[in-house]
Amino acid sequence: MSRYSRIVLASRPAGAPTPDNFRLEEAELPQPQDGQIAAHTLWLSLDPYMRGRMDAAASYADPVGIGDTMEGGAVGVVTDSKSDRFAAGDIVVGRIGWASHGILNADEVRKVDPDIAPISTALGILGMPGHTAWVGLNDILQAKSGETIVVSAATGAVGSLVGQLAKRKGMRVIGVAGGAEKCAYAVENLGYDLCLDHRAPDLPGRLATATPDGVDCYYENVGGATLEAVLPQMNTFGRMAICGMIAWYSGQGIEDAMRLPKMWRAILVKRLRVQGFIIFDHNDRFKPFVEEVAPLVANGTIHYRESVIEGLKNAPAAFLDLLKGGNFGKQLVKVSDT
Numbered sequence: 382m383s384r385y386s387r388i389v390l391a392s393r394p395a396g397a398p399t400p401d402n403f404r405l406e407e408a409e410l411p412q413p414q415d416g417q418i419a420a421h422t423l424w425l426s427l428d429p430y431m432r433g434r435m436d437a438a439a440s441y442a443d444p445v446g447i448g449d450t451m452e453g454g455a456v457g458v459v460t461d462s463k464s465d466r467f468a469a470g471d472i473v474v475g476r477i478g479w480a481s482h483g484i485l486n487a488d489e490v491r492k493v494d495p496d497i498a499p500i501s502t503a504l505g506i507l508g509m510p511g512h513t514a515w516v517g518l519n520d521i522l523q524a525k526s527g528e529t530i531v532v533s534a535a536t537g538a539v540g541s542l543v544g545q546l547a548k549r550k551g552m553r554v555i556g557v558a559g560g561a562e563k564c565a566y567a568v569e570n571l572g573y574d575l576c577l578d579h580r581a582p583d584l585p586g587r588l589a590t591a592t593p594d595g596v597d598c599y600y601e602n603v604g605g606a607t608l609e610a611v612l613p614q615m616n617t618f619g620r621m622a623i624c625g626m627i628a629w630y631s632g633q634g635i636e637d638a639m640r641l642p643k644m645w646r647a648i649l650v651k652r653l654r655v656q657g658f659i660i661f662d663h664n665d666r667f668k669p670f671v672e673e674v675a676p677l678v679a680n681g682t683i684h685y686r687e688s689v690i691e692g693l694k695n696a697p698a699a700f701l702d703l704l705k706g707g708n709f710g711k712q713l714v715k716v717s718d719t
């Protein structure tokens with residue numbers, strides 16, 4: 382047994398989470414059993430879905446229990462292996478959680494090849510968020526050359542790849558992001574045709590001006606006022622991939638949101654195809670995603686950006702910031718160098 386650090390869910394938030402909802406503590410790390418590995422965390426991923434795991438409400442995954450380690454994907458180095466698939470020193474990605482060390486089932490862990498790209502990308506552009514972008518664009522939206530797409534949270538871990546892949550398909554690509562700096566980055570670095578700041582006044586009017594031929598595809602990451610601006614611009618037979626709704630994760634703005642009958646009517650009248658998806662249902666599409674995107678990342682054709690904070694103890698603050706748009710690119714915690 383050895384001691385390790387972890388951040389647990391101390392209490393459930395009422396509305397927006399606060400630092401008091403988390404607690405840093407030490408615990409005993411058990412030995413790995415047959416078919417398991419022990420790993421030391423190098424990088425921890427912070428993702429919007431973790432907000433949902435803090436609530437007790439029924440969802441597509443079980444909530445984190447009070448006193449349990451916050452869930453999360455992480456890249457780590459194997460320190461002990463009771464599996465013939467892994468050896469000490471291997472770099473792996475798996476669900477270690479918000480912890481300095483973890484014991485993982487070997488069949489739930491993937492090896493990371495450090496020669497392809499920096500290992501942190503296994504949590505971002507070449508990991509779950511990148512996979513989500515690729516599946517949402519190709520399989521859910523079935524996006525095509527010549528169409529107009531709107532991407533919300535346009536510079537984030539998911540949106541930044543959606544925008545770049547959509548451009549490579551020959552689409553007209555409109556981003557929506559928070560603030561002038563993110564919007565400039567979307568156009569200058571990610572290749573968006575245009576990016577609109579959702580914090581500036583009259584998003585509906587600016588979006589209508591930017592999409593004179595309407596919108597064929599909407600890659601939905603946020604809900605809220607952005608969704609309400611996009612819906613009137615959707616073309617007949619348009620498609621919407623419902624990936625996330627971060628604007629509503631803590632309940633803010635729900636009272637002011639468009640009422641269901643109005644939204645339902647828009648879907649009917651425009652004959653929209655609206656499909657929600659959760660990436661873990663699409664594991665069979667991970668291989669083709671990586672085969673297409675990894676070479677483009679390796680040769681610098683596809684860009685990515687990371688927001689890094691140092692130290693496990695700072696994960697709660699970085700997570701709270703992410704929920705408010707404080708991250709610029711994939712939010713990571715550098716837990717250890719070695």
Ligand SMILES: NC(=O)c1ccc[n+]([C@@H]2O[C@H](COP(=O)([O-])OP(=O)(O)OC[C@H]3O[C@@H](n4cnc5c(N)ncnc54)[C@H](OP(=O)(O)O)[C@@H]3O)[C@@H](O)[C@H]2O)c1
Nearest residue numbers: 429534537538539558559602624625626627628659660706
């Ligand atoms: N369905 C799935 O399987 C799946 C998988 C991965 C992610 N997702 C979802 O995809 C979305 C993006 O995830 P990500 O990892 O790429 O996160 P991210 O975009 O890197 O970070 C979240 C971003 O959301 C934006 N945001 C926060 N509050 C907002 C608000 N009220 N209105 C508009 N934008 C707001 C902020 O960007 P701005 O500063 O630009 O506003 C913030 O930076 C999330 O909703 C997430 O839950 C779903």
